[in-house]
Amino acid sequence: MAMATVTTTVDPREAAHFGAMAAEWWDPRGSSAMLHRLNPVRLGYIREQWDAHVHGDARGLKPLAGARVLDMGCGAGLLSEPLARLGGVVTGVDAAFEGVAVARAHAAGQGLTIDYRVGDADAVAGETFDLVVSLEVIEHAADPAAFVARLAHLLAPGGLMILSTPNRTPLSRLLVVELAERFGGIPRGTHDWSRFVAPGELGDMVRAAGLEVIDTRGIMFDPARGFRLGSNLDLDYLITARRA
Numbered sequence: 049m050a051m052a053t054v055t056t057t058v059d060p061r062e063a064a065h066f067g068a069m070a071a072e073w074w075d076p077r078g079s080s081a082m083l084h085r086l087n088p089v090r091l092g093y094i095r096e097q098w099d100a101h102v103h104g105d106a107r108g109l110k111p112l113a114g115a116r117v118l119d120m121g122c123g124a125g126l127l128s129e130p131l132a133r134l135g136g137v138v139t140g141v142d143a144a145f146e147g148v149a150v151a152r153a154h155a156a157g158q159g160l161t162i163d164y165r166v167g168d169a170d171a172v173a174g175e176t177f178d179l180v181v182s183l184e185v186i187e188h189a190a191d192p193a194a195f196v197a198r199l200a201h202l203l204a205p206g207g208l209m210i211l212s213t214p215n216r217t218p219l220s221r222l223l224v225v226e227l228a229e230r231f232g233g234i235p236r237g238t239h240d241w242s243r244f245v246a247p248g249e250l251g252d253m254v255r256a257a258g259l260e261v262i263d264t265r266g267i268m269f270d271p272a273r274g275f276r277l278g279s280n281l282d283l284d285y286l287i288t289a290r291r292a
Contacts, residue, residue, distance in 0.1 A: 057168060057195040073124030073147065074154055083126055083184070089267055089275045090183055090286070091130050094210055097263060097288045098179060101208050110135030118177040118202060120169070121185030125151035125162065132160045136179065139163040141171045169198040176204035183212040183286075186250070187243050193253045200257035203291060209259060212267070212286040216244035219282045223269065247281050259289040 072078030095111060098104065104111050113135035119128045122140030124147045132138045132155075142148050145166045155162045165171040180199050189195040196211070203209055214220045221241045245253075251261050265277050267284040277286075 057189045057191045057198065073126060073150055080123070080126065083123075086184075086267065086275055086284075087126060087130070089277060090127065090212065093265060093277060093286050094131075094179075094181060095134070097210060098208060101290070112136035112179065115178040116176070116204070117179045118172060118181070120180065120182040120199060121188070122151060122164065123147045125154055125164070127181065127183060128162050128164075129155060129158060129160055131181070132162050139165065139172060139175075139177070141165050141167060141169075143168060169195075169202060172202060175202065176207070177202055178204050178207045180207065180209045181211075183210070184214075184284075186211060186213050186245055187239070192245055192250075193256065196250070196253040197257045200254070200259050200289075200291075203259070205291065207290070209254075209289045210286060211250065211254075211289075212284065213250065214239070214244045214284045215281055216241065216246050217282045220244055220284070223283060247285055247287070250287055254287065254289045259291055261287060261289050263288040 073080045075081075076084040098111055099106050111134055112131060115136050117131050117136035117138045119131060119138060119140040122128045122142045123144075125140055128138050128140040128151065140148075140151060140162055141164075142151070143166070148164045148166045151162070151164045155164070180203050182199060186192050186195055199209060199211075214224050225239050225241050247264055251264070254261055264281065264285060264287045266279055266281040267275055267286065268278040268280050269275055269283060
């Protein structure tokens with residue numbers, strides 16, 4: 049991702065860490081168990097925002113039919129596959145070749161056609177997408193502002209961008225770093241709390257990239273109900289933007 053003096057927004061240490069986890073990505077009780085539990089909430093939010101954006105039928109089975117979708121930081125395809133099932137023409141990009149290899153094999157086994165590529169934004173240079181999603185990725189980027197700017201550059205006119213990330217709060221330090229990495233099955237060292245991005249900071253990055261923030265929603269954890277959307281941004285949050 050060539051921006052000024054930054055040649056890539058990929059942190060090679062992060063890519064190696066997640067590449068080593070690739071074999072367990074599709075195991076709901078493995079190292080990516082948290083993402084499996086988050087996925088229904090994240091997908092519900094994406095569906096809600098896309099339907100509102102295109103004035104679609106909330107009951108439709110293929111709301112993304114024909115839409116060009118980019119899943120940046122796709123890992124082994126936990127989000128790419130359901131986006132494809134919703135009708136999207138999905139391209140998934142990840143810096144860890146191990147994750148992409150698992151993603152390709154799993155999609156083939158499911159009969160899904162997804163264009164998986166190894167790399168960063170340069171892997172889709174010159175292309176544009178109607179929907180750009182990058183969930184739980186920016187906190188692992190070497191240069192978060194450059195990362196957002198490159199994603200914005202890939203957004204087609206009239207397109208939608210959706211990002212998610214943990215907030216940098218005492219609650220996220222406790223639940224995401226301390227408890228989840230000690231007792232929740234997430235490998236130690238997966239998260240660096242100091243690199244978490246606060247909503248105001250991410251909003252500024254999005255606006256600096258020429259986009260307008262149209263929605264910000266929290267992902268909260270309820271011991272009885274699990275993860276759910278809400279107004280509290282202290283733990284994790286999603287942000288939706290479009291070209292201003």
